[in-house]
Amino acid sequence: xxxxxxxxxxxxxxxxxxxxxxxxxxxxxxxxxxxxxxxxxxxxxxxxxxxxxxxxxxxxxxxxxxxxxxxxxxxxxxxxxxxxxxxxxxxxxxxxxxxxxxxxxxxxxxxxxxxxxxxxxxxxxxxxxxxxxxxxxxxxxxxxxxxxxxxxxxxxxxxxxxxxxxxxxxxxxxxxxxxxxxxxxxxxxxxxxxxxxxxxxxxxxxxxxxxxxxxxxxxxxxxxxxxxxxxxxx
Numbered sequence: 001x002x003x004x005x006x007x008x009x010x011x012x013x014x015x016x017x018x019x020x021x022x023x024x025x026x027x028x029x030x031x032x033x034x035x036x037x038x039x040x041x042x043x044x045x046x047x048x049x050x051x052x053x054x055x056x057x058x059x060x061x062x063x064x065x066x067x068x069x070x071x072x073x074x075x076x077x078x079x080x081x082x083x084x085x086x087x088x089x090x091x092x093x094x095x096x097x098x099x100x101x102x103x104x105x106x107x108x109x110x111x112x113x114x115x116x117x118x119x120x121x122x123x124x125x126x127x128x129x130x131x132x133x134x135x136x137x138x139x140x141x142x143x144x145x146x147x148x149x150x151x152x153x154x155x156x157x158x159x160x161x162x163x164x165x166x167x168x169x170x171x172x173x174x175x176x177x178x179x180x181x182x183x184x185x186x187x188x189x190x191x192x193x194x195x196x197x198x199x200x201x202x203x204x205x206x207x208x209x210x211x212x213x214x215x216x217x218x219x220x221x222x223x224x225x226x227x228x229x230x231x232x233x234x
Contacts, residue, residue: 011228017140019161034224036142037217038208043122043149045205048129051194053077053084055187056128056152058121058143059135061092068094068101069134069157069180075105076184081191085109086132089116089124125150130187130197135159136177144172145212148204153197155186171204 013031015021024031055074059065067088078084086107088098091114102110116124125131131147133156140161147154154172156162157179166172173190175182190197210216 012224014224017161018164019139032224034217034220035212036140036145037212037214038142038145038149040149040208040213043125043146045149045151045201046126047151047198048153048194048201049198051153051191051197052129053081053191054127054129055084055086055132056089056124056130056147057086057132058089058124058146059133059141060090061088061094061098063094064137065090065092065135066157066178067098067134069178069183070132071098071101071105071107071110072180073132073134073183073187074110075107076181077187078107078109080188083109086111087124087128088112089114089121091115121146122150125152128152130155130190132183132187133157133162134177134180134183135162138162140165145208148172148201148208148212151201151205153190153201154204155183155190157183167203167207169200171200171207173200 013024014034015031016036018033021031021033057067057070059067061067074086099112125146129152131152131154133144135157136159138160144154144156144165154166156166156172156174157177158174159177163174166174168174173186175186
């Protein structure tokens, strides 16, 4: 049986992002989006006043997440802000390669902390001021929503489904994939315009409270199940 036919068999296909709705739509298959949620009660919002050059990356160290792009961007950032620091959370097949790249570029104040249990991640968000993200392939990275919740302004590439959750200039800044200079430039612009960074962070937190908290997501699932049950009864 064709995999496309199998995908048409369910009564309703529910996916976590508008991006995947569009992907299914390319094959003529209707899908409905209900987003993932974040435990916002564990992620307290902190206004970054002052905004310091304390950067965080929280992705696995695999090629699709292109953390090397962040290191190249950080080199440009650190040339203008020598006190800048970068914390890299996550592990993966590219760790040694990325550590070597860091040494080759003679970067300072870069820390690879490895995998971190989810219950400890709020500490890393709390101790950072700007979130950097540079994947080439992505769907709906929960780490961006967690950064939203904690008040970190987000600077990211526009891979995959990221434009569905980051509103350019309002809740974050996006640049093209593999554009380390653009990533650095966007981050530097926030450091030079902290009021803009704070405005975006507040808008992002509001977006998080409106879309990505459990009561909202639960209500969406309840509506979905009610609609399906009514269809079954008929």
